[in-house]
Amino acid sequence: DVKVTQSSRYLVKRTGEKVFLECVQDMDHENMFWYRQDPGLGLRLIYFSYDVKMKEKGDIPEGYSVSREKKERFSLILESASTNQTSMYLCASRVNQETQYFGPGTRLLVL
């Protein structure tokens, strides 16, 4: 079975802190994604990567950056956390356009 893991289930940070969210998948998938999920807004794509060192902006990239140095690892970086970045962050990977495999999510609270 495909496994996607995220470094933390819950995270509490202060405004202005730099935050790293890590995601690792074990199935050699080329494509990896970061979403945020907020009540009533569904999942919104922040960034995705289709290969090592490649990245593309999603629908809401402002305030975020990403890093993909190895195929299995995709990191989301909040350069200077703000309260409006309090959210559930979901990482996903996939090999084609048919199925996305999601991690368990990281619930981030920015105070």
Added chain:
Amino acid sequence: SQQGEEDPQALSIQEGENATMNCSYKTSINNLQWYRQNSGRGLVHLILIRSNEREKHSGRLRVTLDTSKKSSSLLITASRAADTASYFCATVRRDNFNKFYFGSGTKLNVKP
């Protein structure tokens, strides 16, 4: 927006009843997928239907797709308390396979 929109937003039924959720979208798709999310967890893929298919079954799940109306429905038959979760549709556009567009979900509550 290309986002799929689910309807209803919330649904509460008794165990044993059927649950039907609908999804509408705006542009031509390659396929449409349904996902389930248990409270506070990640999404799990349930079923995929391609644009040239009209109906698909998987266990107690039945999905239909009407491309002329740009809509899909997910039917869960003989629901169980364990089916309580949020259900999302995701569309993959013909002209952009990179992005999946998720709706805001239907929250299903199955009462024992």
